[in-house]
Amino acid sequence: MKWTGLNELREIYLSYFESKGHLRLPSFPLIPKDDNSLLLINSGMAPMKKYFTGEVTPPRKRVTTCQKCIRTGDIENVGITARHGTFFEMLGNFSFGDYFKHEAIPWAWEFCTKVLELPVDKLWVTIYLDDDEAHDIWVNEVGIDPKHIVRLGKEDNFWEHGSGPCGPCSEIYFDRGEQYSCGKPTCGVGCDCDRYVEFWNVVFSQFDSDGKGNYPPMEHPNIDTGMGLDRLACIMQGVDNLFLVDTVQNIMKHISKITGVDYGDSPKSDISLRVITDHVRSTVFMIGDGVMPSNEGRGYVLRRLLRRAARHGRLLGVHDTFLWRVADTVITENRGAYPELAEKRDMIVKLMRVEEESFSKTVDQGLSLVNGYLDDTVKAGGKVFSGAEAFLLSDTYGFPIDLTKEIAAERGLSVDEEEFARLMKEQKERARAARKNAGxxxxxxxxxxxxxxxxxxxxxxxxxxxxxxxxxxxxxxxxxxxxxxxxxxxxxxxxxxxxxxxxxxxxxxxxxxxxxxxxxxxxxxxxxxxxxxxxxxxxxxxxxxxxxxxxxxDASRRLAIMRNHTSAHLLQAALRSVLGTHVEQAGQLVDEHRVRFDFTHFSALTGEELKKVENLVNAEILSGLSVECREMPIEEAKKLGAMALFGEKYGSVVRVVSAGDFSSEFCGGTHTDNTAKIGLFKIVSESSVAAGVRRVEAVTGNNVLAYLDELAGELQQAASVLKVNNPAELAQRAEQISAELKEKDRELESLNGRLASMRMESLFAGAKQVGGVRLIAAKLDGADAEVLRMMCDRVKEHAPDLVAVLAGVQDGKANIAVACAQEALKKGAHAGKIVKEVAALAGGGGGGRPDSAMAGTKHPEKLDEAISAAEKIVANMVK
CATH class of the missing domain: 2.40.30.130 (Elongation Factor Tu (Ef-tu); domain 3)
Structure with a gap:
C-alpha cells in the first residue's frame, strides 16, 4: 500500500464502482428532502431510503456515492478525543434489487487488496453468527484465511431498525499492530482499543422484519455498503486519527497560523485546535447546503458549532473573528468534489463572519458572568450549577446552555438541566402562541x-x-x-x-x-x-x-400571479447586483396580491439600497425583455449561469427561466412572456425573518395602483387628524408636534426628578442599620422603571453606606431596582445578586452590576413579601 491523499481516495473508489456498472451520483444535500425523521443527513444510505423501500424508483439499480454527513450526538466529545468529529464523508456502493453477496463481497476484497494494495495479512473480516453463505463466499470464492474471519452476534453484525428491510452485515478490519493494542488477553477484532479499525461494512438487506421477531426473506434483496473516507485515509496515510489526514491537517495548519499554536504543543490546546478544525468543516458544508443559523433545529446545530469554535478560539488567545478566514481553506481542500462550496463562497464567508461577530458581542460578558456564578457555586461547596442561573445567562445575556455546560464540566460541575428545561419551557409557552399549519x-x-x-x-x-x-x-x-x-x-x-x-x-x-x-x-x-x-x-x-x-x-388571477413570479426573478437579480453575490433565495411566496421574497443578507437594507433595487427592476420591466422558459440538462444550465435554489436537489434535466441577460434561474413556475407585461414594480416593505435572512415584499401591475390609492387615502386621513388642509404640509406639522412632545418629555423628566427627591428624603430618614450598612426597602405605587433608576442614582450620591431595594408598580407592571453605594460594595453588598433573590420571591428574574441592577416580576401581589425579605438577604450578604 502507498500513501494516498483523501481527495484521490474518493475518486479511486467512485471510479472503481463505476467500472462495475454503478451510476455515480453527486452527494445529496445535508438537509434531508421529504424526510422529517432526520435533522441532517447522517449516513450514505439516509438520502436513498425511498430507493430501498421501493417508494421511489432509483435512476439505476447500481449506484455509488460519496455522501457528506453530519452527526451531532456527541458534540461535547469532539475535541476531547481525537476520535470524534461531526463532519465526515461516507463512501458507498448500493444495489437496489440487483446484485447481492456473490458480487459485493469479492468487489470489496478486490478493491482493498488489488486497488489499494492493503496487505492481506493485516485484514480481518467479521460476519453475522449464522451467515454461513457469507462465510463460504469469503473462504471459497475470495480465498481468505478462515482464521481471519470472526463471527459476531446480532448486536454487532445485524442491521435492523424497527420493522422493514434488515439483514446481516460483513465488516472488514485493518490491524494497525500490537503497539496499538490494549494489552488484554481478549484483545481482538471487535475490541474497543485502537488496534483493529473497522473501515468497510456491507449490509445484506435480505429480510423484511415485521418488528415482532418474524423475518421473511425479501423477493429482491439489497446491498448497502458504507465506508468512512476519513477512516480509510487514516489507514492509507499511516496516521492515528482524522485530524492528521492531509486535507484536515491543512485546515488545522491555517488555524495554527492564526492562533500561533501548533498541534502537539499541549493536550489542552490540542483540544481547542480539534474543536475549531472539525466545527469549521461542518459549518462550511452546512451553510453550503442551505442551513441558516437559528435557535431551533438544524439552524441551532450550526449556531452551536460556530459558537463552540469561537469560544475555543478565545481559549487560544484569539478575540477577533477568525473562523470565516479558515472557511477559504475548507473550500479549497474540498472544491474538487463539492464545487457548490466555491459557488457559495461569498455567502458562506459572509454568514460565518456575521454570526461570529454577533456572538462576540455577548460572549465576553457571558463568560465573565458564568465564571462568576461558577465561582460562587464552587465556594459554596456545590457540585451542581443552578438551572435558574443557566437560564438567566441564556435568556437575558444570550449565552448558550451548551457552553455553560461545557465550562461547568471543565470545573467538575454539572448543570441542573431539569430546572433549565422547565424554565425554558415556561418561557416558550408564554412567548409563543400555538400555531398549527392547517394546510x-x-x-x-x-x-x-x-x-x-x-x-x-x-x-x-x-x-x-x-x-x-x-x-x-x-x-x-x-x-x-x-x-x-x-x-x-x-x-x-x-x-x-x-x-x-x-x-x-x-x-x-x-x-x-x-x-x-x-x-x-x-x-x-x-x-x-x-x-x-x-x-x-x-x-x-x-x-x-x-x-x-x-x-x-381563473385567468385574471393567474396573470397577476405570473406578473409577481417573474418580478421575483428580477428582484433576486437586482438584489445580487446591489448587495453582492452572497444573496441567495431563502424562500418565497407568490400569489395574486404580492411577491414575498426571502433572501440571505445580514443587515437591514438602507433606503438608498431599496431605491436602487426597485429602480433596477423597473428598468428591466420598461426594457420589455423577452422571458424564455426552456428545459435542458442541468450541466448546460449551470454553464449558462442559471441560478439554482439554495440547498435544493435537482434532477438531470431542469427548466430554466431567463429574462434577457438580466436574470436566469431554475424554475418550474408560470411566467409572463415579456417583462413589460408586469407593468410596474413597487417595494412595500423590508424586514428581518431570521438571523441572516431578510424579506422584501412588493406589488406589481394593478396592485401597484391599489397600493398607491391606499397610501393617498392614509395621507388624507392623517392630514385630517392633524388638522392640515394640504397633505403636502404633513411633514412640517409632524416636526412641530415632535418638538412639542420633546418639550413635554423634558417637563415630565423634571417633575419625575423632583418627585424622586421628595420621596427619597423620607426614605433616607427611615433607613435601617443592617450588618454595617444602611438599608432602604420600600414599595412605591405609581413609580415606573425610569423613576426607580433616578431614585437609585440619588441613593449612590447621598451616602456611601446605603443599600436601596425599591419596588414600583404602574399599570399592573412591577419592577424592582437595587442600588449599592461605594462603602456598601466593599462590605459585600451586590446589587445584581440582591435583585435576583428579591425578584424570585415575586416570581421574577433579573440581574445586573454590583452597584446597580433591575428586575421584573410576574406577581405584583407578592411584592410586599419580597421587599420584606430584603433585610435578611442583605444581612446574609454583608456578614
Missing part, C-alpha cells in the same frame, strides 16, 4: 387513497383551458365514485392546466364542468406521485369518476 394536515391520507393513479399530465404552461377525464374523487379523505352539490372534494384528472402549489407559487383556482356538474376549484396541490389535486366545491349536479370535464383556470 399541512388538510389532505393527509390522500397518497394512500390514490395508489395506482398515474401522474397528471400538466399542460398549463401554454394554456389555461383543458379537457380531461376524472381519474379519482376524494371526499373526507376517502376515495368515492361520485360527489353531489354541497360536497367538498378533491378531484384528480388525467390532464390539467391548473398549476399545483410548489416552489413558492400558489396553486390555481377556477371552474370545472362536466355534462352533469359544476365545480368551483378553490386550490390546486400535488402529491409525491405527481397527481394534481384539485380541491373543489360541487356547486350543482353530480360528478362521477370517469366523467369528461372542461377545466378553466
Amino acid at each position: 399541512a394536515d388538510a389532505w393527509a391520507g390522500e397518497n394512500d387513497q390514490l395508489e395506482g393513479i398515474p401522474e397528471t399530465d400538466f399542460v398549463g404552461y401554454g394554456t389555461m383551458k383543458t379537457e380531461g377525464r376524472v381519474l379519482a374523487i376524494l371526499k373526507d379523505g376517502l376515495r368515492c365514485e361520485s360527489a353531489t352539490a354541497g360536497d367538498e372534494v378533491t378531484v384528480v384528472l388525467d390532464r390539467t392546466a391548473f398549476y399545483a402549489e410548489s416552489g413558492g407559487q400558489v396553486g390555481d383556482t377556477g371552474v370545472m364542468e362536466s355534462d352533469g356538474a359544476v365545480l368551483a376549484v378553490t386550490g390546486t396541490t400535488k402529491n409525491h406521485a405527481k397527481n394534481y389535486l384539485h380541491h373543489a366545491a360541487v356547486k350543482a349536479g353530480e360528478l362521477r369518476a370517469g366523467d369528461a370535464v372542461k377545466a378553466e383556470v
Whole structure:
C-alpha cells in the first residue's frame, strides 16, 4: 500500500464502482428532502431510503456515492478525543434489487487488496453468527484465511431498525499492530482499543422484519455498503486519527497560523485546535447546503458549532473573528468534489463572519458572568450549577446552555438541566402562541387513497383551458365514485392546466364542468406521485369518476400571479447586483396580491439600497425583455449561469427561466412572456425573518395602483387628524408636534426628578442599620422603571453606606431596582445578586452590576413579601 491523499481516495473508489456498472451520483444535500425523521443527513444510505423501500424508483439499480454527513450526538466529545468529529464523508456502493453477496463481497476484497494494495495479512473480516453463505463466499470464492474471519452476534453484525428491510452485515478490519493494542488477553477484532479499525461494512438487506421477531426473506434483496473516507485515509496515510489526514491537517495548519499554536504543543490546546478544525468543516458544508443559523433545529446545530469554535478560539488567545478566514481553506481542500462550496463562497464567508461577530458581542460578558456564578457555586461547596442561573445567562445575556455546560464540566460541575428545561419551557409557552399549519394536515391520507393513479399530465404552461377525464374523487379523505352539490372534494384528472402549489407559487383556482356538474376549484396541490389535486366545491349536479370535464383556470388571477413570479426573478437579480453575490433565495411566496421574497443578507437594507433595487427592476420591466422558459440538462444550465435554489436537489434535466441577460434561474413556475407585461414594480416593505435572512415584499401591475390609492387615502386621513388642509404640509406639522412632545418629555423628566427627591428624603430618614450598612426597602405605587433608576442614582450620591431595594408598580407592571453605594460594595453588598433573590420571591428574574441592577416580576401581589425579605438577604450578604 502507498500513501494516498483523501481527495484521490474518493475518486479511486467512485471510479472503481463505476467500472462495475454503478451510476455515480453527486452527494445529496445535508438537509434531508421529504424526510422529517432526520435533522441532517447522517449516513450514505439516509438520502436513498425511498430507493430501498421501493417508494421511489432509483435512476439505476447500481449506484455509488460519496455522501457528506453530519452527526451531532456527541458534540461535547469532539475535541476531547481525537476520535470524534461531526463532519465526515461516507463512501458507498448500493444495489437496489440487483446484485447481492456473490458480487459485493469479492468487489470489496478486490478493491482493498488489488486497488489499494492493503496487505492481506493485516485484514480481518467479521460476519453475522449464522451467515454461513457469507462465510463460504469469503473462504471459497475470495480465498481468505478462515482464521481471519470472526463471527459476531446480532448486536454487532445485524442491521435492523424497527420493522422493514434488515439483514446481516460483513465488516472488514485493518490491524494497525500490537503497539496499538490494549494489552488484554481478549484483545481482538471487535475490541474497543485502537488496534483493529473497522473501515468497510456491507449490509445484506435480505429480510423484511415485521418488528415482532418474524423475518421473511425479501423477493429482491439489497446491498448497502458504507465506508468512512476519513477512516480509510487514516489507514492509507499511516496516521492515528482524522485530524492528521492531509486535507484536515491543512485546515488545522491555517488555524495554527492564526492562533500561533501548533498541534502537539499541549493536550489542552490540542483540544481547542480539534474543536475549531472539525466545527469549521461542518459549518462550511452546512451553510453550503442551505442551513441558516437559528435557535431551533438544524439552524441551532450550526449556531452551536460556530459558537463552540469561537469560544475555543478565545481559549487560544484569539478575540477577533477568525473562523470565516479558515472557511477559504475548507473550500479549497474540498472544491474538487463539492464545487457548490466555491459557488457559495461569498455567502458562506459572509454568514460565518456575521454570526461570529454577533456572538462576540455577548460572549465576553457571558463568560465573565458564568465564571462568576461558577465561582460562587464552587465556594459554596456545590457540585451542581443552578438551572435558574443557566437560564438567566441564556435568556437575558444570550449565552448558550451548551457552553455553560461545557465550562461547568471543565470545573467538575454539572448543570441542573431539569430546572433549565422547565424554565425554558415556561418561557416558550408564554412567548409563543400555538400555531398549527392547517394546510399541512388538510389532505393527509390522500397518497394512500390514490395508489395506482398515474401522474397528471400538466399542460398549463401554454394554456389555461383543458379537457380531461376524472381519474379519482376524494371526499373526507376517502376515495368515492361520485360527489353531489354541497360536497367538498378533491378531484384528480388525467390532464390539467391548473398549476399545483410548489416552489413558492400558489396553486390555481377556477371552474370545472362536466355534462352533469359544476365545480368551483378553490386550490390546486400535488402529491409525491405527481397527481394534481384539485380541491373543489360541487356547486350543482353530480360528478362521477370517469366523467369528461372542461377545466378553466381563473385567468385574471393567474396573470397577476405570473406578473409577481417573474418580478421575483428580477428582484433576486437586482438584489445580487446591489448587495453582492452572497444573496441567495431563502424562500418565497407568490400569489395574486404580492411577491414575498426571502433572501440571505445580514443587515437591514438602507433606503438608498431599496431605491436602487426597485429602480433596477423597473428598468428591466420598461426594457420589455423577452422571458424564455426552456428545459435542458442541468450541466448546460449551470454553464449558462442559471441560478439554482439554495440547498435544493435537482434532477438531470431542469427548466430554466431567463429574462434577457438580466436574470436566469431554475424554475418550474408560470411566467409572463415579456417583462413589460408586469407593468410596474413597487417595494412595500423590508424586514428581518431570521438571523441572516431578510424579506422584501412588493406589488406589481394593478396592485401597484391599489397600493398607491391606499397610501393617498392614509395621507388624507392623517392630514385630517392633524388638522392640515394640504397633505403636502404633513411633514412640517409632524416636526412641530415632535418638538412639542420633546418639550413635554423634558417637563415630565423634571417633575419625575423632583418627585424622586421628595420621596427619597423620607426614605433616607427611615433607613435601617443592617450588618454595617444602611438599608432602604420600600414599595412605591405609581413609580415606573425610569423613576426607580433616578431614585437609585440619588441613593449612590447621598451616602456611601446605603443599600436601596425599591419596588414600583404602574399599570399592573412591577419592577424592582437595587442600588449599592461605594462603602456598601466593599462590605459585600451586590446589587445584581440582591435583585435576583428579591425578584424570585415575586416570581421574577433579573440581574445586573454590583452597584446597580433591575428586575421584573410576574406577581405584583407578592411584592410586599419580597421587599420584606430584603433585610435578611442583605444581612446574609454583608456578614
